[in-house]
Amino acid sequence: MTGPRFDTVSFLTDYGTADEFVGVVKSVIRDIAPHVGVIDLTHEIAPFDIRAGSLALARCIGYVPSGVVLAVVDPGVGSLRRAVAIEVAGGAGVVIGPDNGLLAPAIAMAGGAERAFELTNVEYQLDAAGATFAGRDVFAPAAAHVCNGVALCELGPEIDPVLLLPGTVPLPREDGDALVTEVLWVDRFGNAQLNIGPDDLPPLWGSHLQVQVGAPTDPSGVSVRRAVRATRFSELSGGAVGLVLDSYGMLAISMDQRSAAEELGVSAGDQVTIVSLEDPPPVETRVDLGRR
Amino acid sequence: MTGPRFDTVSFLTDYGTADEFVGVVKSVIRDIAPHVGVIDLTHEIAPFDIRAGSLALARCIGYVPSGVVLAVVDPGVGSLRRAVAIEVAGGAGVVIGPDNGLLAPAIAMAGGAERAFELTNVEYQLDAAGATFAGRDVFAPAAAHVCNGVALCELGPEIDPVLLLPGTVPLPREDGDALVTEVLWVDRFGNAQLNIGPDDLPPLWGSHLQVQVGAPTDPSGVSVRRAVRATRFSELSGGAVGLVLDSYGMLAISMDQRSAAEELGVSAGDQVTIVSLEDPPPVETRVDLGRR
Amino acid sequence: MTGPRFDTVSFLTDYGTADEFVGVVKSVIRDIAPHVGVIDLTHEIAPFDIRAGSLALARCIGYVPSGVVLAVVDPGVGSLRRAVAIEVAGGAGVVIGPDNGLLAPAIAMAGGAERAFELTNVEYQLDAAGATFAGRDVFAPAAAHVCNGVALCELGPEIDPVLLLPGTVPLPREDGDALVTEVLWVDRFGNAQLNIGPDDLPPLWGSHLQVQVGAPTDPSGVSVRRAVRATRFSELSGGAVGLVLDSYGMLAISMDQRSAAEELGVSAGDQVTIVSLEDPPPVETRVDLGRR
Numbered sequence: 001m002t003g004p005r006f007d008t009v010s011f012l013t014d015y016g017t018a019d020e021f022v023g024v025v026k027s028v029i030r031d032i033a034p035h036v037g038v039i040d041l042t043h044e045i046a047p048f049d050i051r052a053g054s055l056a057l058a059r060c061i062g063y064v065p066s067g068v069v070l071a072v073v074d075p076g077v078g079s080l081r082r083a084v085a086i087e088v089a090g091g092a093g094v095v096i097g098p099d100n101g102l103l104a105p106a107i108a109m110a111g112g113a114e115r116a117f118e119l120t121n122v123e124y125q126l127d128a129a130g131a132t133f134a135g136r137d138v139f140a141p142a143a144a145h146v147c148n149g150v151a152l153c154e155l156g157p158e159i160d161p162v163l164l165l166p167g168t169v170p171l172p173r174e175d176g177d178a179l180v181t182e183v184l185w186v187d188r189f190g191n192a193q194l195n196i197g198p199d200d201l202p203p204l205w206g207s208h209l210q211v212q213v214g215a216p217t218d219p220s221g222v223s224v225r226r227a228v229r230a231t232r233f234s235e236l237s238g239g240a241v242g243l244v245l246d247s248y249g250m251l252a253i254s255m256d257q258r259s260a261a262e263e264l265g266v267s268a269g270d271q272v273t274i275v276s277l278e279d280p281p282p283v284e285t286r287v288d289l290g291r292r
Numbered sequence: 293m294t295g296p297r298f299d300t301v302s303f304l305t306d307y308g309t310a311d312e313f314v315g316v317v318k319s320v321i322r323d324i325a326p327h328v329g330v331i332d333l334t335h336e337i338a339p340f341d342i343r344a345g346s347l348a349l350a351r352c353i354g355y356v357p358s359g360v361v362l363a364v365v366d367p368g369v370g371s372l373r374r375a376v377a378i379e380v381a382g383g384a385g386v387v388i389g390p391d392n393g394l395l396a397p398a399i400a401m402a403g404g405a406e407r408a409f410e411l412t413n414v415e416y417q418l419d420a421a422g423a424t425f426a427g428r429d430v431f432a433p434a435a436a437h438v439c440n441g442v443a444l445c446e447l448g449p450e451i452d453p454v455l456l457l458p459g460t461v462p463l464p465r466e467d468g469d470a471l472v473t474e475v476l477w478v479d480r481f482g483n484a485q486l487n488i489g490p491d492d493l494p495p496l497w498g499s500h501l502q503v504q505v506g507a508p509t510d511p512s513g514v515s516v517r518r519a520v521r522a523t524r525f526s527e528l529s530g531g532a533v534g535l536v537l538d539s540y541g542m543l544a545i546s547m548d549q550r551s552a553a554e555e556l557g558v559s560a561g562d563q564v565t566i567v568s569l570e571d572p573p574p575v576e577t578r579v580d581l582g583r584r
Numbered sequence: 585m586t587g588p589r590f591d592t593v594s595f596l597t598d599y600g601t602a603d604e605f606v607g608v609v610k611s612v613i614r615d616i617a618p619h620v621g622v623i624d625l626t627h628e629i630a631p632f633d634i635r636a637g638s639l640a641l642a643r644c645i646g647y648v649p650s651g652v653v654l655a656v657v658d659p660g661v662g663s664l665r666r667a668v669a670i671e672v673a674g675g676a677g678v679v680i681g682p683d684n685g686l687l688a689p690a691i692a693m694a695g696g697a698e699r700a701f702e703l704t705n706v707e708y709q710l711d712a713a714g715a716t717f718a719g720r721d722v723f724a725p726a727a728a729h730v731c732n733g734v735a736l737c738e739l740g741p742e743i744d745p746v747l748l749l750p751g752t753v754p755l756p757r758e759d760g761d762a763l764v765t766e767v768l769w770v771d772r773f774g775n776a777q778l779n780i781g782p783d784d785l786p787p788l789w790g791s792h793l794q795v796q797v798g799a800p801t802d803p804s805g806v807s808v809r810r811a812v813r814a815t816r817f818s819e820l821s822g823g824a825v826g827l828v829l830d831s832y833g834m835l836a837i838s839m840d841q842r843s844a845a846e847e848l849g850v851s852a853g854d855q856v857t858i859v860s861l862e863d864p865p866p867v868e869t870r871v872d873l874g875r876r
Contacts, residue, residue, distance in 0.1 A: 008322060010315070016772040017309070017601070020644050023594070023625035027647040030592060030623060034649070037329075037621075039322060041315035047773050048841050060312050063319040063428070065326070075841045078816035129833030131816055132775075136647070136831065188308040189339050191424075232423055234371035247428065249421030257340050257367045300614060302607070309601070329621075331614060333607035352604050355611040355720070357618070480600040481631050483716075524715055526663035539720065541713030549632050549659045 004091060006147040008067035009038045012057055013135065014045035015072070021133070025070075025140045028126065032144035039064070048075040050102050052268065054167045055184055058105035059248055064093075069106070070143045071097040078131040083119040083138050084164065085152050088112070094152065096143050098134070104167030113161035120156035172196045179274045183266055184250070190259020191244070191252040192266050198245060205276040209243060211253060212273040213266045223264055226277065227253065243274075294441040296383060300359035301330045301435050304349055305427065306337035307364070313425070317362075317432045320418065324436035331356070340367040342394050344560065346459045347476055350397035351540055356385075361398070362435045363389040370423040375411040375430050376456065377444050380404070386444065388435050390426070396459030405453035412448035464488045471566045475558055476542070482551020483536070483544040484558050490537060497568040501535060503545060504565040505558045515556055518569065519545065535566075586733040588675060592651035593622045593727050596641055597719065598629035599656070605717070609654075609724045612710065616728035623648070632659040634686050636852065638751045639768055642689035643832055648677075653690070654727045655681040662715035667703040667722050668748065669736050672696070678736065680727050682718070688751030697745035704740035756780045763858045767850055768834070774843020775828070775836040776850050782829060789860040793827060795837060796857040797850045807848055810861065811837065827858075 009029060015021040026038050041060050045053040053073035061069070066089075074081075074097075082099040088110040095110070096119075097103050107113050119125070119138055124145050126137040142155055152158075170182040172195055179201065181194040207229040214222040228235075230242040236256040241264070244254040253260045253272070266272065301321060307313040314335050321328055333352050337345040345365035353361070358381075366373075366389070374391040380402040387402075388411075389395050399405050411417070411430055416437050418429040434447055444450075462474040464487055471493065473486040499521040506514040520527075522534040528548040533556070536546040545552045545564065558564065593613060599605040606627050613620055625644050629637040637657035645653070650673075658665075658681075666683040672694040679694075680703075681687050691697050703709070703722055708729050710721040726739055736742075754766040756779055763785065765778040791813040798806040812819075814826040820840040825848070828838040837844045837856065850856065 007326065010319060012312070012315075017624075017626060018628040019771045020596070020626045020640050021772075023596075023623055024644055024647045026623045027594060027625075027644065027649060030621065031647070031649045034591065037322065039315055039318045040309075041319075042309060042312045044310040056312050060316055060319065063316045063323070065319060065323045076818060079818035128831055130829040130831045132828065133831030187311045188313075232370035234368060244424065245422040247420055247422045247425030254424075299618065302611060304604070304607075329614065331607055331610045332601075333611075334601060334604045336602040348604050352608055352611065355608045355615070357611060357615045479603045480605075524662035526660060536716065537714040539712055539714045539717030546716075 002149040003146060003151045005149040006067035006094075007036060008065045009036055009143050009147065010041055010060065010064040010067065010069045011038050011043075012041040012045070012053065012060070012070070013043045013072045014047050014049060014053060015043045015135070017043055021135065025135050028136055028140040029144040029147075032141060033147045036144065036147045045073050049073065050075070050100055051168070052185070054102050054105045055169075057102065058109050061106040061109050066092040067094075068143045068146050069093060069095045070139055071095070071102055071106075072135045072139055073102050074098045074100065074134060076100060077134045082159075083134060083142075084159070085117045085119060085142055085146065085155055086113045086161070086164070087115040087152060090114070094146050096139055096146070099165050101165045101167040104165065105169055107164075108167075113164060115152065116159050116161045116164060117152045118156040118159050121154065124150065124155050170195050172200055175273070177275055181272045181274060183268050183270045183272060186261040186266070186268055190261040190263075191246065191254045192261045192264070192272075193246055193248070193250050193252045194272060196251050197249050198251060201251075201274075202276070206278070208277040210275050210277050211241070211243070211264075212275075213264050213270055215271045225264060230254075233257070295438060295443045297441040298359035298386075298439040299328060300357045301328055301439065302333055302352065302356040302359065302361045303330050303335075304333040304337070304345065304352070304362070305335045305364040306339050306341060306345060307335045307427070309335055313427065317427050320428055320432040321436040321439075324433060325439045328436065328439045337365055341365065342367070342392055343460070344477070346394050346397045347461075349394065350401050351477075353398040353401050358384040359386075360435045360438050361385060361387045362431055363387065363394055363398075364427045364431055365394050366390045366392065366426060368392060369426045374451075375426060375434075376451070377409045377411060377434055377438065377447055378405045378453070378456070379407040379444060382406070386438050388431055388438070391457050393457045393459040396457065397461055399456075400459075405456060407444065408451050408453045408456055409444045410448040410451050413446060416442065416447055462487050464492055467565070469567055473564045473566060475560050475562045475564060478553040478558070478560055482553040482555075483538065483546045484553045484556070484564075485538055485540070485542050485544045486564060488543050489541050490543060493543075493566075494568070498570070500569040502567050502569050503533070503535070503556075504567075505556050505562055507563045517556060522546075525549070587678075587730060587735045589733040590651035590678075590731040591620060592649045593620055593731065594625055594644065594648040594651065594653045595622050595627075596625040596629070596637065596644070596654070597627045597656040598631050598633060598637060599627045599719070601627055605719065609719050612720055612724040613728045613731075616725060617731045620728065620731045629657050633657065634659070634684055635752070636769070638686050638689045639753075641686065642693050645690040645693050650676040651678075652727045652730050653677060653679045654723055655679065655686055655690075656719045656723055657686050658682045658684065658718060660684060661718045666743075667718060667726075668743070669701045669703060669726055669730065669739055670697045670745070670748070671699040671736060674698070678730050680723055680730070683749050685749045685751045688749065689753055691748075692751075697748060699736065700743050700745045700748055701736045702740040702743050705738065708734065708739055754779050756784055759857070761859055765856045765858060767852050767854045767856060770845040770850070770852055774845040774847075775830065775838045776845045776848070776856075777830055777832070777834050777836045778856060780835050781833050782835060785835075785858075786860070790862070792861040794859050794861050795825070795827070795848075796859075797848050797854055799855045809848060814838075817841070
């Protein structure tokens with residue numbers, strides 16, 4: 001029994017690129033499935049940071065070509081956590097990685113797991129001296145064999161998708177007149193993406209807001225800044241802080257050509273509380289051109 | 293009307309690799325034009341550093357295969373700066389990116405812009421929630437469609453190449469007996485490339501020079517060192533500083549297996565003033581082997 | 585006379601990715617041999633660190649697909665060191681790089697050099713202004729032409745493989761009851777790979793060991809820790825230090841989801857002395873359930 005043949009593996013890890021891990025995984029894939037192209041999504045997820053990896057993968061999933069998605073952030077390698085292959089999107093995609101929550105948000109964005117299999121069949125794995133490099137020995141061969149058309153059911157027993165470990169994405173909450181949000185991600189340019197989209201802001205709020213970084217109980221204190229809603233960085237002149245609609249449809253704390261995250265001292269996972277400021281009245285001073 | 297079909301996109305940005313930006317751009321390209329191979333030139337241009345990006349691109353342009361060059365250092369994303377596709381080299385290459393000076397030195401080295409088009413046709417762009425990721429939504433689709441043979445005139449209106457924003461490359465100047473130069477680039481190994489080639493040195497200068505880092509008015513002071521002209525690092529023994537002909541035909545301040553930039557405290561953009569030192573007379577001491 | 589045609593170049597350097605060096609080498613390869621896929625093993629070998637590069641290459645060599653291996657850590661570029669192409673594995677692989685010891689451990693692991701050639705034929709090199717970028721001008725063209733089926737003997741004269749510069753891999757040694765080892769490599773996750781496999785430990789040693797980092801004469805002092813032998817990181821709970829069988833069959837000093845190298849202050853090249861601790865007696869306390 002065979003599955004569809006795929007040409008692309010989209011690849012995300014916390015391996016970094018200083019060691020040869022990424023290159024060895026790609027070597028294994030090329031050895032088994034020479035026709036496959038591998039796209040590196042990123043390998044700079046912080047070591048063991050499942051949450052950051054799951055969010056990055058979720059941001060990518062709408063853009064990866066049909067084929068295999070291979071994601072490895074795997075602090076429990078060699079332990080009892082399962083290695084899995086999950087079919088999504090009517091078979092157009094197969095997501096392979098550890099069942100530790102890393103894959104869950106991306107799977108959800110792809111419409112949910114349709115079928116899931118545990119990667120236990122050692123015929124589709126590499127022999128290895130030690131059990132510490134599942135990316136090379138378990139996940140890469142599975143990805144390559146799936147690209148070659150090996151059916152998922154050959155890789156191991158089917159498991160009920162409802163048993164897959166869910167991911168956790170923080171939800172915003174209202175607290176009186178305030179909206180309490182959380183920073184999901186700070187990018188290279190210092191944009192701090194929040195866990196809210198434009199529709200999460202109360203409809204009556206204007207374009208002038210106040211953002212407060214840190215919980216009131218935070219011993220390191222809070223920082224409070226005015227922020228304006230904007231759609232382009234270039235609207236934020238003169239060092240203004242903006243709440244900008246980012247390219248993923250979320251709101252991000254941003255500045256123009258400067259790092260808002262650095263300016264406000266904000267990191268992924270931090271709480272940000274937003275309140276509305278009364279918009280300033282429109283300037284309509286009457287000007288008399290005639291003499292009095 | 294169709295253009296030539298290309299197989300390669302050469303890709304340079306300031307995106308870094310910690311975020312998934314580079315991977316998502318490649319995913320978009322592969323989705324539209326699966327036959328294309330993408331070559332990463334570098335993605336570690338400092339954020340918003342148009343000058344450094346333009347110099348790196350100019351160093352690459354003589355080596356990239358025919359096809360599309362995609363370059364994105366784009367602090368004005370979403371503002372009024374134009375997104376452009378520029379044909380060079382009799383149609384053998386198309387350079388795509390923002391019209392902010394980034395592309396200009398490379399275009400000049402490739403023989404100049406032959407035709408230019410503004411990327412305004414939304415049929416060849418991705419819909420997106422926000423306007424902050426033109427690499428994904430505007431430039432990548434354009435690059436991929438051009439590789440598929442879509443004619444440049446389909447992407448938007450033709451514009452006069454003379455209207456493209458020029459780049460700025462600093463020129464050396466003579467100041468009395470001195471040559472005042474500027475550091476264009478410090479590489480990983482600490483070589484500090486200057487904006488002069490060997491022919492820019494006065495023909496009567498010998499091989500012994502003095503280099504002075506920093507302007508005389510620089511409050512942080514200047515550092516002065518002797519330097520010898522050399523063609524190989526290995527000629528620079530014993531910690532000598534050299535003015536070495538680099539692989540791009542420029543002169544670089546270099547040391548053997550050490551960082552000259554660190555040793556002299558020099559960075560890209562710094563002024564370096566060079567003067568000739570009288571070459572020491574050849575050592576011709578008479579040695580008497582016989583007894584007196 | 586032609587050689588086999590290859591599809592893959594596996595590529596390792598100390599170039600980093602901040603500069604465009606890696607991208608330019610790939611551009612040169614694609615220009616000459618468009619059918620070739622390049623796999624980046626790593627480019628983050630520390631500048632000029634031949635030993636680290638040779639060990640990384642040796643760890644990869646068992647996994648790279650048949651084809652060309654291109655490795656460049658080349659402090660002597662432009663000097664008298666030879667540029668070589670070495671045939672291994674019955675012609676299934678050709679290793680190209682500088683003859684400075686970088687290639688030796690990988691060549692040995694691939695079964696030894698079968699034939700070797702010096703890359704002197706300028707017809708298979710690029711003209712260049714300066715002599716400082718052999719990766720671009722000498723090694724990349726050689727790799728690409730070999731992939732195109734150019735016979736090795738076309739690239740330059742055959743040389744006796746016994747004349748190739750050997751690499752140096754430190755051997756462990758016994759010192760009384762202790763085993764004196766050396767750290768070969770610290771990976772991103774802080775695992776410190778030693779130059780011993782499980783069979784290098786005396787057969788009567790139990791699973792409880794003591795590791796001492798640093799030589800007794802080291803003025804910065806030594807650090808001593810208990811360590812247990814383990815096969816999975818997850819066995820090392822509560823901050824325990826383990827001697828774990830790694831994925832290359834070597835023993836590594838590791839911790840669970842923490843950096844052992846940071847915890848113990850150990851770096852590549854450090855000496856680590858291991859002694860056996862008597863295994864604690866099994867806990868068999870008699871428990872009287874009845875009343876006295």
